[in-house]
Amino acid sequence: MKFIIATNNAKKLKELERILKPLGIDAVSAKEAGVNLGEVEETGTTFAENAFIKANAAFKATGMPAIxxxxxxxxxxxxxxxxxYSARYCGENxxxxxKYTKLLEEMQGVPDEKRTAHFTSAICCILSDKEKIEVDGICNGTISHTPNGNGGFGYDPIFDCNGKSFAELTAEEKDKISHRGIALRKLQAELKNRFDK
Incomplete structure (x- = not known):
């Protein structure tokens, strides 16, 4: 089954593809589907609102189930x-x-016990005009004093969880504990419920 993934972030697409594959879902980008979604304006004030705006734009443009x-x-x-504003925190491009250097500069002088943070992932899956699934996942951690690791993307090198930064984890290790991994397992359960009926 093909689902269009509403993202222009190649690394995020790869992560979503990897986690959705065991479900029998073939995650395709807009480019692979032969459509140009353009830049969807994220006007929401919450992660859930922005996820819906992006999924809805992809669904309307293609008629395919969209995530x-x-x-x-x-x-x-x-x-x-x-x-x-995580993606645009340091300007558009x-x-x-x-991004993470700016954040570390803002955190200068903040003691270890006050460096708590969490990643949130809100996922919206639109199956039809009348059916959508919304799930989220949260992963708690701390902000390190220096970046560590070469993996992942975004703020991964400065986000520590269980003694390692997200950028030091293998893809499989990260999927097990990450906000996106948690949210996608919830989505997986919801989709199984619908398709197993």
Whole structure:
């Protein structure tokens, strides 16, 4: 079964493909589906609202079942920032390194016990005009003082969970504990429920 994934982030697409494959879902990008979704304006104030906006745009453009994820990092010492603005926190075309470097600069002088943070992933899956599934996942951790590891993407090198940064984990290790892994397992259960009937 083919689902269109509403993202322009190649690394996120790869992660979603890997987690959805065991479900028998063939995750395809808009480009692979032969459509141009353009830049969908994320006007929501929550991860769930933005996930719906993106999934709905992809569903309307293709008529295919669509999945979108909106995710980000919320840092307690920064009053929840960058939150829904995680991708645009350092300007539109900032690199991952520029984003996490800015965040580390803002966290200078914050003691270890106050460096708590969490990643959130909100996923919206639109199956038809009348049927949508919304799930989320949260992974708690802390912000390190320096980036560690070469894997992952986004803020992974500075987000520590169980003694390692997300960027130090293998893809399989990350999927087991990450916010997106948690949300996608919930989605997997919901889809199984619907398709097994």
């Amino acid at each position: 979108a994820d909106d995710s980000g990092l919320s840092v307690d010492a920064l009053d929840g920032r960058p939150g829904v 900032a690199t991952d390194e520029e």
